[in-house]
Amino acid sequence: QSVLTQPPSVSGAPGQRVTISCTGSSSNIGADYDVHWYQQLPGTAPKLLIYGNTNRPSGVPDRISGSKSGTSASLAISGLQAEDEADYYCQSYDSSLSGWVFGGGTKLTVL
Amino acid sequence: VQLVESGGGLVQPGESLRLSCAASGFTFSSYGMAWVRQAPGKGLEWVSTVTSGGTGTYYTDSVKGRFTISRDNAKKTLYLQMNSLRVEDTAIYYCSRKAVVSKSWFDPWGQGTRVTVSS
Numbered sequence: 001q002s003v004l005t006q007p008p009s010v011s012g013a014p015g016q017r018v019t020i021s022c023t024g025s026s027s028n029i030g031a032d033y034d035v036h037w038y039q040q041l042p043g044t045a046p047k048l049l050i051y052g053n054t055n056r057p058s059g060v061p062d063r064i065s066g067s068k069s070g071t072s073a074s075l076a077i078s079g080l081q082a083e084d085e086a087d088y089y090c091q092s093y094d095s096s097l098s099g100w101v102f103g104g105g106t107k108l109t110v111l
Numbered sequence: 112v113q114l115v116e117s118g119g120g121l122v123q124p125g126e127s128l129r130l131s132c133a134a135s136g137f138t139f140s141s142y143g144m145a146w147v148r149q150a151p152g153k154g155l156e157w158v159s160t161v162t163s164g165g166t167g168t169y170y171t172d173s174v175k176g177r178f179t180i181s182r183d184n185a186k187k188t189l190y191l192q193m194n195s196l197r198v199e200d201t202a203i204y205y206c207s208r209k210a211v212v213s214k215s216w217f218d219p220w221g222q223g224t225r226v227t228v229s230s
Contacts, residue, residue, distance in 0.1 A: 048216060052215075
């Protein structure tokens, strides 16, 4: 069981908008530690998608955005494209565990 | 920026293995580094982090006392010595650079090296 909770799967049609939630607790997201998001395409290494809750690295399109509130965070992808089909992971730091933590991952299916 | 892992393989329970991660394209000695693993069909799990100078090391509970992270800044190489391996250590092990900001994100990631622990 992961410290950060994500839905196992989400889906949407091309062009639609989907959101992926990441729920933590008072020892991680609620303790004001930042949330970061990664995309993992099938058979490849994870790639940083969002850092510091809302920031996009160079090369990540602006139809991808992140937000954080309280003990939760969300990743939003608008204008869904077939190439967005992947696994998505949130990540933060946990003071109780004294370590970095990941969500269990969410599989995005583009219908 | 490139990270290339090596050293994975098939070992029996109780045996040891040392992973390496060769870094290039950035000032290796300025960054903390980490190992993150992914068991077959499962999600990502942080394993260990080492500070830029190598003096600070951190581990997830399940590997404490069995794994040792280290680095050679002159060789721009990160290591993970894995002893007393268990079946549940079977995973792809990724090397990643930790951002300079404290307790932050990992970017970029290597392609991973596969470790299989089986009798």
